[in-house]
Amino acid sequence: MIVRPHQHWFLRLFDWHGSVLTSILFRLSLNLLMSLIAILGFPWYETLGIHLTTAPFSLIGVSIAIFLGFRNNASYARFTEARTLWGTLLITQRSLLRQVKSIPTLSLEQAREFANLQIAFNLSMKHQLRHTDPATDLQRTLPPGFRDQVLSNPLPTTQILLRMGEWLAQQRNEGHISDIVWQSMDENLNHLSTVLGGCDRIAGTPIPFAYSLILHRTVYLFCTLLPFALVSDLHAMTPLVSVFISYTFLSLESLAEELEDPFGTAPNDLPLDAICVAIERNLKSMNGDPLPEPLQPDKYFNLT
Amino acid sequence: MIVRPHQHWFLRLFDWHGSVLTSILFRLSLNLLMSLIAILGFPWYETLGIHLTTAPFSLIGVSIAIFLGFRNNASYARFTEARTLWGTLLITQRSLLRQVKSIPTLSLEQAREFANLQIAFNLSMKHQLRHTDPATDLQRTLPPGFRDQVLSNPLPTTQILLRMGEWLAQQRNEGHISDIVWQSMDENLNHLSTVLGGCDRIAGTPIPFAYSLILHRTVYLFCTLLPFALVSDLHAMTPLVSVFISYTFLSLESLAEELEDPFGTAPNDLPLDAICVAIERNLKSMNGDPLPEPLQPDKYFNLT
Amino acid sequence: MIVRPHQHWFLRLFDWHGSVLTSILFRLSLNLLMSLIAILGFPWYETLGIHLTTAPFSLIGVSIAIFLGFRNNASYARFTEARTLWGTLLITQRSLLRQVKSIPTLSLEQAREFANLQIAFNLSMKHQLRHTDPATDLQRTLPPGFRDQVLSNPLPTTQILLRMGEWLAQQRNEGHISDIVWQSMDENLNHLSTVLGGCDRIAGTPIPFAYSLILHRTVYLFCTLLPFALVSDLHAMTPLVSVFISYTFLSLESLAEELEDPFGTAPNDLPLDAICVAIERNLKSMNGDPLPEPLQPDKYFNLT
Amino acid sequence: MIVRPHQHWFLRLFDWHGSVLTSILFRLSLNLLMSLIAILGFPWYETLGIHLTTAPFSLIGVSIAIFLGFRNNASYARFTEARTLWGTLLITQRSLLRQVKSIPTLSLEQAREFANLQIAFNLSMKHQLRHTDPATDLQRTLPPGFRDQVLSNPLPTTQILLRMGEWLAQQRNEGHISDIVWQSMDENLNHLSTVLGGCDRIAGTPIPFAYSLILHRTVYLFCTLLPFALVSDLHAMTPLVSVFISYTFLSLESLAEELEDPFGTAPNDLPLDAICVAIERNLKSMNGDPLPEPLQPDKYFNLT
């Protein structure tokens, strides 16, 4: 995710990094080529009685804009929900540790042990969503025996959550906490399960494929035919206006596709690494432990 | 549901499977025919003083686009809510089993018995929503006596839920769990009831019929008259532009209709089979049991 | 509510029943008349220097479409919320009876007594929302003494809810259930109160009157003036196009008005009768009682 | 709030009361004047080479319509949320009294005392939101000593809520109710606090001022310039069309402004008086007390 500080409006016009320009540059070049073909071919196919006007394009343009708006809404809603789920993760883990720390018979060492389970849960979920290997991260946070058991399980995050439940049940069954205090903590475990299930759902269920297909096809055909409709009015100005309109449509379609899966590492995806560190900082500060440094964006203002 | 991995933008233009193209191909052909009639008939009916221009079509086009957008929103909201309910099912079943497993006096065998009830609940709900026969699936997961009782009941899923409630009440009444622990579990049963009721509501209450009727009729009449309005401007280009515009409107109307009932097995419907297996995997992994294989999409990337 | 099974796209074009066509037919006829006046009067008022073009109508048309879209969204949101509340009613009643049936000292007869209170609550709410007489329905489900007390009260549904609360409090005060079990059941009574209050709110608070007034007036004036703007371009085609555009606007305005109060018995309203029977079936099946038949749509696919 | 019963579509066209027509009549007259100036001045400024066409106005018109739609959505969302909060008030007060009445050691007199506190809470909140004097209403419902204390406090509603909390805590501390029963009631007090805080938020935080400013200015400038753009096409028809378009935009802008603060007493505001009486009726009927008459709309169908 790009976290650009405030920028002068003029400089922003020429900000290259972070726009989706790179991914559509080739298609814009094709559009430019089409414009040139339209200008050169115009006198010839005009004689054949073939000609296009902008009137029907205005009709298609409005409906493409409306459906592109619909798709952007859907993609952005997924992005926002994913971010809110990770926000709930921070909130829940903080509440859970606060509750754990209120157990009078609990040593600081035990609180650290539980906090490590919490941190491992976050990291394991991150790796699961990004399809990366959790081994190194879990090595740091889990005790050796349990770590191997988790890593060999096809559903490691579920295993860690189950272990947190067993930890709490043990406190209850041994009489360190009453059933009611257990109930409050158990509800926070339910919230963790909700976060995990919600992220899994977003990662596993794309927006119905036909939407992206219909829009992709329609936008592309529209941009390809456009120069031929503009040329009779605009002549030499055709390439400028045609590329401008195509940029509007292609960039928004491309962005919607990028936002649809917000768990990647592209410039517009969620900074899961940074969020994991932020949660770890919160938990460790509650135990009075040394804090890891918060992640900083790189020189392109990109935060992973 | 089609779960297409990332595809080059150019290849995507020609992806046939998964679009709704097959279901509107005949209507697009009719539109092509209309365009040819318009071109051939143009000189003749022009002499009769009958002619159409695109101006009023632009008026209708914008309002059709807005209402098609409304209908797509409504259909997509149903799809999303249905998916979220099934996500809640996974979350709740996982939490419920975690709570059950925290009962100190409970044997692993009893936990398996309860997990089987949970799996049967999911499968029974799936069959209820798809109007298919649950017999084979329930045979696998329910004990013989209870299974026959369930299968002979007109509301089998409600029976399984009731049995889960009785199971928990028995634990409470026999003193294995306190009232408070029962309360936490009972709340998760309420969530199961919410999921079942929510899916029933979506399956049983379509979007008001008049919406689809008005839109269907308007879109069709619009596409039929369109060539006659385009022909005076575009002549030989009429078929191309007319079929293009019709494709935009007809495909989105057709998709909205497909998404309206998300519990079917069409390419854009929810993969209930795969979700059921995913929940079963989660529950069985918590009991340390061998896991069924996760469902894989077929060669057309279709997951049921 | 019309619950039309899947229909061939071509037949659907001519489906008469269930559209709002009947309610706007007279207005469409007036529009047809206006078109004829426009055609006949055209040569005459053209000589007076009075003429209209479609350009300003395109301006009004877009804004009417946007505001009609807004009103449809608002009406449909009311419809959806009302349906969801009735869905919550089913869910809550089912959960409540499951909890009641988990009381070990309770006889089946007492569970039936409570289920009858629940069924009476649903029926009383239905009659309250539809302003019909609950006497017959309550006669069937309530014991004689209490029934008369309810029927003579200006707020019968509140009385039944209060009685359910007293029933539960009695179980608690007599020691059949602990405070905690009572708490779980009492929360479900709160949900019943929420459903009742929510439906009351929808029934009692229309969309601000000025919205329907402004739109109604604007749509009507627009449709009346439209033929005079179309005639100079379209001549003999004016009636067809004018009636088509008017149909789009008038039917959607009329539908929005119909959906605004979803508790009626019009073809696009909620099937409260069928929902009441569905809840009754769920509750009775839990007690092992004979079930009433589910309501079936009539030959016009209409379900009340 | 206007609660107009169903009206014939034709009569509705001429319904004067309840539309926002009165508040924009002067501006519409100015628009009419501008149209006349445009018609008379047309030949003269045409010779100066100054002229306007509708093309750029179509551009502005669409974007004004979209932003007016946005503002109407925002205003209507505030109206709806405010209504829902007052609905929650009814629901919560009803649930709270039901819980209070389930206390076995409580006399009917004490239940009445508590119900009076509840009624006073509603009335005090109403007066706070409308900036009116609560003295008369609180005189009727609160005991003398506490009333004076409430009326002299700058935050009277908070005081009444605090008193309700003290009342419940006293029952708990004296052993009339267990902690668990107190918990269920206390949660309903939290809901009351939520309603109060929510209404305060709506009343105290308008939609960002710049939105209304930009729209107000843009709509007005648009309506003023419009006649000059229409006149070259429409000549004598300019006033009719210009006033029609202006009516659409001005009335919707004016209505959005009226709905933004839904707690006033304008025709489109919430009927807080009627809601207060409705809640009072519900509470008193639960105690078997004589009910106040429900408020009826006046002859203009206006309910305050």
Added chain:
Amino acid sequence: MIVRPHQHWFLRLFDWHGSVLTSILFRLSLNLLMSLIAILGFPWYETLGIHLTTAPFSLIGVSIAIFLGFRNNASYARFTEARTLWGTLLITQRSLLRQVKSIPTLSLEQAREFANLQIAFNLSMKHQLRHTDPATDLQRTLPPGFRDQVLSNPLPTTQILLRMGEWLAQQRNEGHISDIVWQSMDENLNHLSTVLGGCDRIAGTPIPFAYSLILHRTVYLFCTLLPFALVSDLHAMTPLVSVFISYTFLSLESLAEELEDPFGTAPNDLPLDAICVAIERNLKSMNGDPLPEPLQPDKYFNLT
């Protein structure tokens, strides 16, 4: 935040303060300059065969309006959510103190001590969101030793929340409150954590950068090219219409950017100072303490 009382519609047209006019004045001047260049250069580049018409601009204009609408929705949703979170803060703090005050063994002094912790939490959160120094504010509300500990911690707000949790746990562990009463209070601490986490999320996760970039660029290019398209139709009227259209687009883009981060001190941001004082007044009035004066807007109706 500007809290402008009702204003006559005519005066509002010329209200300078509070609009975003100052921030876009320079860009509007550039647009004016472009219009003059277009008028003067028109005859010359007309001879070169270069010319623009409004038709393609209408196409771009509609899609810009739709996407600007999308961005305004997203920004306003952030503003609204942020305000709701601060509303929840008031509600939760009020409920929490009410619960604390119901502890029978608690002295007024201890209630004041807890209220000070609550006030410190609000102030610390405000300073964290605005990146200002909390030292002076915390000096006033926290006891010396704990204050230094908080101020030296990188996460001060989390520390205060942890302390509130310890305070409640101490009451529970010492037997002043039962587990159940603790549970109700602890849930309100969870709500505080939710508010903190929610505000952090809004402050730390902007709308995906590419959205603002694409819109910013498209709006600017559109406004720059517009005069050249208008000039052939409008001649001398070009500057007026061009600046008018540019004002609509630039001001809304600028406002969306301002609302995106609602925690600043710009005229359209949230009045966090005033909300903090309002919460403090509520809490202090519950303890019978002297109240701070509510914040008043300055002479430009600006409330910070």
